[in-house]
Amino acid sequence: MGVLATLMRPTEAMALIKLKMKISKWKKRAAGQSRDADWVFCFDMLNKVSRSFAIVIEQLGDELRNAICIFYLVLRGLDTVEDDMSIDIETKTKLLLEFHNSIEQDGFTLSYGYKDEKLLLEKFDHVVRAYKTLKPAYQATIKEITRRMAEGMKHFAENDVKTKADYDLYCHYVAGLVGIGLSQLFSGSGLEDPSIAEQETLSNHMGLFLQKTNIIRDFLEDHEDLNEESGERRVFWPVEIWGKHTQELSDFTFGKNPERALACLNEMVTDALQHAPFCLEYLSSIQNEENFLFCAIPQVMAAHTLAACYNNPEIFKGVIRKDLGECRNDKPVKLRKGQTARLMLETTDMHATLSIFEEAMDMMEDKIPSSDSNRFDTQARIQHVRDLIQQGRRASSPSGKVDKDVTAKALSAAGGVADWLLVPLMLWLIGSMVAIDVPQLLGAEPFPFSPTESAGPLHGAMTAWSLALYALISLLLLSGRGQSLYVAIAGVHTVVSLLHCALLISAQASWRMVVFETLPKLMVAACLASVGSRQSMSALTPSHFQVQRPPYPP
Numbered sequence: 001m002g003v004l005a006t007l008m009r010p011t012e013a014m015a016l017i018k019l020k021m022k023i024s025k026w027k028k029r030a031a032g033q034s035r036d037a038d039w040v041f042c043f044d045m046l047n048k049v050s051r052s053f054a055i056v057i058e059q060l061g062d063e064l065r066n067a068i069c070i071f072y073l074v075l076r077g078l079d080t081v082e083d084d085m086s087i088d089i090e091t092k093t094k095l096l097l098e099f100h101n102s103i104e105q106d107g108f109t110l111s112y113g114y115k116d117e118k119l120l121l122e123k124f125d126h127v128v129r130a131y132k133t134l135k136p137a138y139q140a141t142i143k144e145i146t147r148r149m150a151e152g153m154k155h156f157a158e159n160d161v162k163t164k165a166d167y168d169l170y171c172h173y174v175a176g177l178v179g180i181g182l183s184q185l186f187s188g189s190g191l192e193d194p195s196i197a198e199q200e201t202l203s204n205h206m207g208l209f210l211q212k213t214n215i216i217r218d219f220l221e222d223h224e225d226l227n228e229e230s231g232e233r234r235v236f237w238p239v240e241i242w243g244k245h246t247q248e249l250s251d252f253t254f255g256k257n258p259e260r261a262l263a264c265l266n267e268m269v270t271d272a273l274q275h276a277p278f279c280l281e282y283l284s285s286i287q288n289e290e291n292f293l294f295c296a297i298p299q300v301m302a303a304h305t306l307a308a309c310y311n312n313p314e315i316f317k318g319v320i321r322k323d324l325g326e327c328r329n330d331k332p333v334k335l336r337k338g339q340t341a342r343l344m345l346e347t348t349d350m351h352a353t354l355s356i357f358e359e360a361m362d363m364m365e366d367k368i369p370s371s372d373s374n375r376f377d378t379q380a381r382i383q384h385v386r387d388l389i390q391q392g393r394r395a396s397s398p399s400g401k402v403d404k405d406v407t408a409k410a411l412s413a414a415g416g417v418a419d420w421l422l423v424p425l426m427l428w429l430i431g432s433m434v435a436i437d438v439p440q441l442l443g444a445e446p447f448p449f450s451p452t453e454s455a456g457p458l459h460g461a462m463t464a465w466s467l468a469l470y471a472l473i474s475l476l477l478l479s480g481r482g483q484s485l486y487v488a489i490a491g492v493h494t495v496v497s498l499l500h501c502a503l504l505i506s507a508q509a510s511w512r513m514v515v516f517e518t519l520p521k522l523m524v525a526a527c528l529a530s531v532g533s534r535q536s537m538s539a540l541t542p543s544h545f546q547v548q549r550p551p552y553p554p
Contacts, residue, residue, distance in 0.1 A: 012338025205278030
């Protein structure tokens, strides 16, 4: 179904092909760096434990790529200890609090977690040796963030998430600190202004936005991750929110009580939206292009994932699989692969990022139910994000003005329809030519409303020309290249289609045949022109303006 969904959206199919080519270049560049066995292991494990983060990490320059790779693996190792529900509290607490010192001990390994995470810990000595080759400033940042995170994990291993303040604090420890650490690494690299390391509030919000999105999306998987001995569950949704809607969170699992479940879900999403304005402000301060992509791509993914989660009953459904103690939802709510590829490719600069965030806000607003008790808060927070987007655009506009977006939205909607229709129409035309035109040229008469024999030679030439044109269009779509040619091809195709229409009429074909043959061809031309006329923002450079945070509801 995923492959079919991608094929039905040629823009996403092309994006997947282009992204694979780009990733291949990043990997080739990264592989060109001299590495010993320890670094080979580290980057191999990075791709295994988090393919999505591996992609954005590998496009970084050598120095930061290595530092952030180790930073991620160290924190992933710490997180694996925290996530393992089979470890008793006393042992887990000791392991967590000693982890920041253990990463400096030669030969340090553990045997916890599952699958790839377990392998990471069992061969963690590779990570330790790679860590020791980093600059002292990088090592200090990684060690300190690890220490602070472990203390937070220890706190929440002993305490539940009850209030929204607890929820924010938990997310700060497990994700906000990651944002703070990354800002310190950026600053230490010399690629960003040193003041970026001092923006801890903004860095923290970057992490909270990502973490809350994951917590919302992974509700069922987390809830069903039960410690069989203690009976404890991994629950991160705060009682202050879900307690308004039910006495027990289990009342929402597997599609139970859908109305109350969705009301709770929508309030959780609304809570996460408060961080989006801070994220946009932080992104506007990043100057290095590679650093910008590294920061912006996860944020736009989170924004669109949050939009997909909003008012979506599938969050509470799924197929839970438990394998060797690991709990996984085999049918989670997630973005399509082609959609993910498109978003990654379109996130080229701050201007493009603002547009992608706006697209996510539009999607979410369209889903707000009139019966939702929290709808006014949701609309207010969406509007605050929009206000910041408009402010950012004015700051980057020479005139200081922003055009009304009604036309832009209409064109965007038309582009979406074109994406969806292009491949089916191409299949229809090729099928009709094989079923009707080719047999007719061979002397057969497959349908009673086919054109008469008088169209013969010219009809044959038109059929050959059309087949050649469709082959060219198909090759361009599959290769992901030649978008600049689409408008010209659409123009030629329109002329050919009209000539074919005139030919059919002169041959006294029935009106059914004229419509059957001509309308799909003209629609293909329109779709091709729509896809080809889409402007790219890649000429813009990232982050040439500093936006200010608007007030928003607490």
